[in-house]
Amino acid sequence: MTLCVIDLSYSAITTMPHGLKLSKMFPKSEYGALKGVTPFWQSASQPSDESDVSLLTNVSPESWKELVALAENYNGPISATLHISKQAHKDILNAIEQEYRSKPSLYQNVDIHLIETSGHNSISVLLPMNAERNIARVYARTNYVCDTPSSVILPTDLRRTIHTYTKQMQLGDMLVVPTFEIQQQVISANDIPRTKKEVLGLVNEGKLGLYDAQFKLNEGPTDLEKWKKAKDVYKVENYTIDYEPLVIQSKTVQPWCSERFVDKRSACLLSSYLAGNDFLVLPSDFAIYKPSARKHLVSDLDRVIEKRLYSKFYWEECVYHARELDSMGLWKTSKSNHIRQQCSRIIQNWGKGLIGKPE
Template identity: 25%
Template sequence: MSGGVVLRLLQFSLGLYAAVAVIHTTWLYLLLPLSRLSWPSTASAPATAHRVDRLSQSTGLNVPELNVDLDLAVLLDDDHWADVSTSRYASSELVQLPRSKVSARKIGRVSGYGVNEETLLSKAFSEAMHPTRIIPFYFKAAHSVDPDDVTITTLVTSNRFRVFKQLVERYRGPISVTIHIPLPLHSSFSTLKPDHPSRAALNSLHALYASSPLFSRFVDVHLALSPFTSPLSSEATSSTEGEGGRQFNVWRNAARLFARTDFVMMLDVDFAVCTDWRGFIRDTLRAASSSPIRHTTRTPRRAQPYVPDGANGTEIVQRLREGSAALVVPAFEHVKQEDGVDQRSFPGDKQTLIKLVQANPPVIASFHASWGPGHSSTDYERYYSIPAGSGAIYKVEQYQSAYEPYVITNKRVSWCDERFAGYGGNKAACLFEMYLSGVSFYVLSDHFLIHQSHKYEEEARREERKSNRKVYADFKEESCLRYLYRYYREGTLHTERAANAREECKKIKNISKTVSQLING
């Protein structure tokens, strides 16, 4: 073989080696890290049928055959609890936290730091009663997500599956739900007897998800596993209403964290969606995106179909997008509990609603009318006075700290404080912190929700409310001092953003002197 041929072969080999090296380096240091920047699912995604087989083998459950197109549930393995040592929080899945662009340019490649998914979630929900394990996207809906859509975020225990299905069928839009599944401490599903309540609950969840194609189209399901029965008792109870220690704000936060749209509606599962507020929000967001903001002339309160400060609907949804506005959908209930059982009989427009409210005797009234602080700030008399179809949005002008309406917000508003266990103060705390952070509330006067009647576990609720009354009082004081100090350090204490905190925190007797000194000092 001549020297020229050998030289050409050597050059070809070196060129091939260089090409392979470039491809390998590009994949290892650029494409692979970029592919991991999004949150991974908690398990790989093999074919649907294979995943059903694996789930059945792991849990021993009789999983129903699913004939709908869905990304089926993740596999639950035998190690569900992470309460023994820190290392047991670890999972094989990593969440990649990328370096900054500046850092990447300095080192000449894209890289990051991987955090075990369960470790990250344990920190995210560190205020929960432990052990509690959150499993995101146990079921993941197949629908494509529009960021400007509104996701209903809610929480469900196994005794409320029937009413949850009604919510899915009525809304027909994105829903992110946290479902509590009880699991005894130091247990796995595969070790439980076939008739154990935990296995029955998971089996019921699979049957529910397979019962309608609307679930696989719209509903993302996240599991909350915990061994608790009632927060005030270590004894087992036959009632499922006390499941999971009633960690409502933990479950609310999980549902919102994993919502895939920019806007969310924080809703209890037993409320019927009666009007198309979702369509109204989406249309108004589109209008706001395509037209400049124009301020209108201030007009008298009753004649003006929008808020009294002169802002119109387009401006309000701009504030919604910025995270400084929350839209209230007024809540109602039937006067006689037996009249509110069947959602099919509920009114579907404001005109019909008003007739039922003004009937003699009234058929429908404002929600929890016997306890005014919860919803009276909505100003129902003003709501009734505005003609149906006006598109009116009016501002809540008499906020007070027990106010707990059902609101549509930007996903990135303040989170719900997770110290509460059981009924009393938990939802009001979510709204209170929103208010301190600078969020104002605006009422959609053409829209409403109606509560579906059901029996309450009154004795347990009474005890929980008693204990949470003190928790809520402490929470308000701490939140006020935290926000006022933040505004003070930012130099924004006397701006419009801090106005809510300045006014509301002066009302709290135990810290009023400190607040006055901070504001006036």
């Protein structure tokens, strides 16, 4: 009789090729492109508190200096992707590595996940920006994350603020950090407001405006007039599917960014909203937005494709989350309010009986 000895230490995951693991984690990205991803190319030396909030950001060599400034300004955990062309000169990567190792704000707090792809444009359908966002999130070391453009300035202590609202985030709600765009070309540290009172003064002078991407300045769903008077968090009431604010959220309970889009932050938030989670606007914290130096041109054709894809995606998410809420017994509860408001026509078009008992 032959005895079969089983090696309990063996796992198929151990011997699985790196690219194959990542292609399962990020299925909309191209396998060859994912082979060029190196998680923790540079690892922060300082341990992170799991109850803290990690900034998630994505940079290229052109916007590297923005990450340097962000790390100095934030002084907390950051999970960043660095996307570079394989055709780029090795001296560029060496210079970045040297600067990383020379600055405590970087080597103590910032994890960098290197992405090397072919071609000179650091954004493409082969490895979309939305996939980069997911890569930064999956390797973040804290329970709470904030997808942050590298050019943003955070003047307030968000790390202290979140401890008041951890329960809401654990339930799926998202904390909106009102973001203001500076209406001047050259700024210094002295021009950056540090309090809500200073922000409102600059808004009144026309030097700052509430920035909600895809909306006119001061007219987005974050609601400037309500924020001016707010003493506590308030819910966003005029949500639209293009809304993509700066949010702090749970790393684990939120849906992931859909990677079918080259660069669409609103797709990262739509699923969560339709699942019944609220946008809660912080009353005293804020961020300052500057246009990024990162060169990631999305062609006119890609923009048309993205817009059409998003319309289809919206339909899919409406049907999917309606069925999910119904199967969980939540269709007749307040958890379904958002999807009823946003998707009633779509659900009706799919016919009676899709949700609940047939009429």
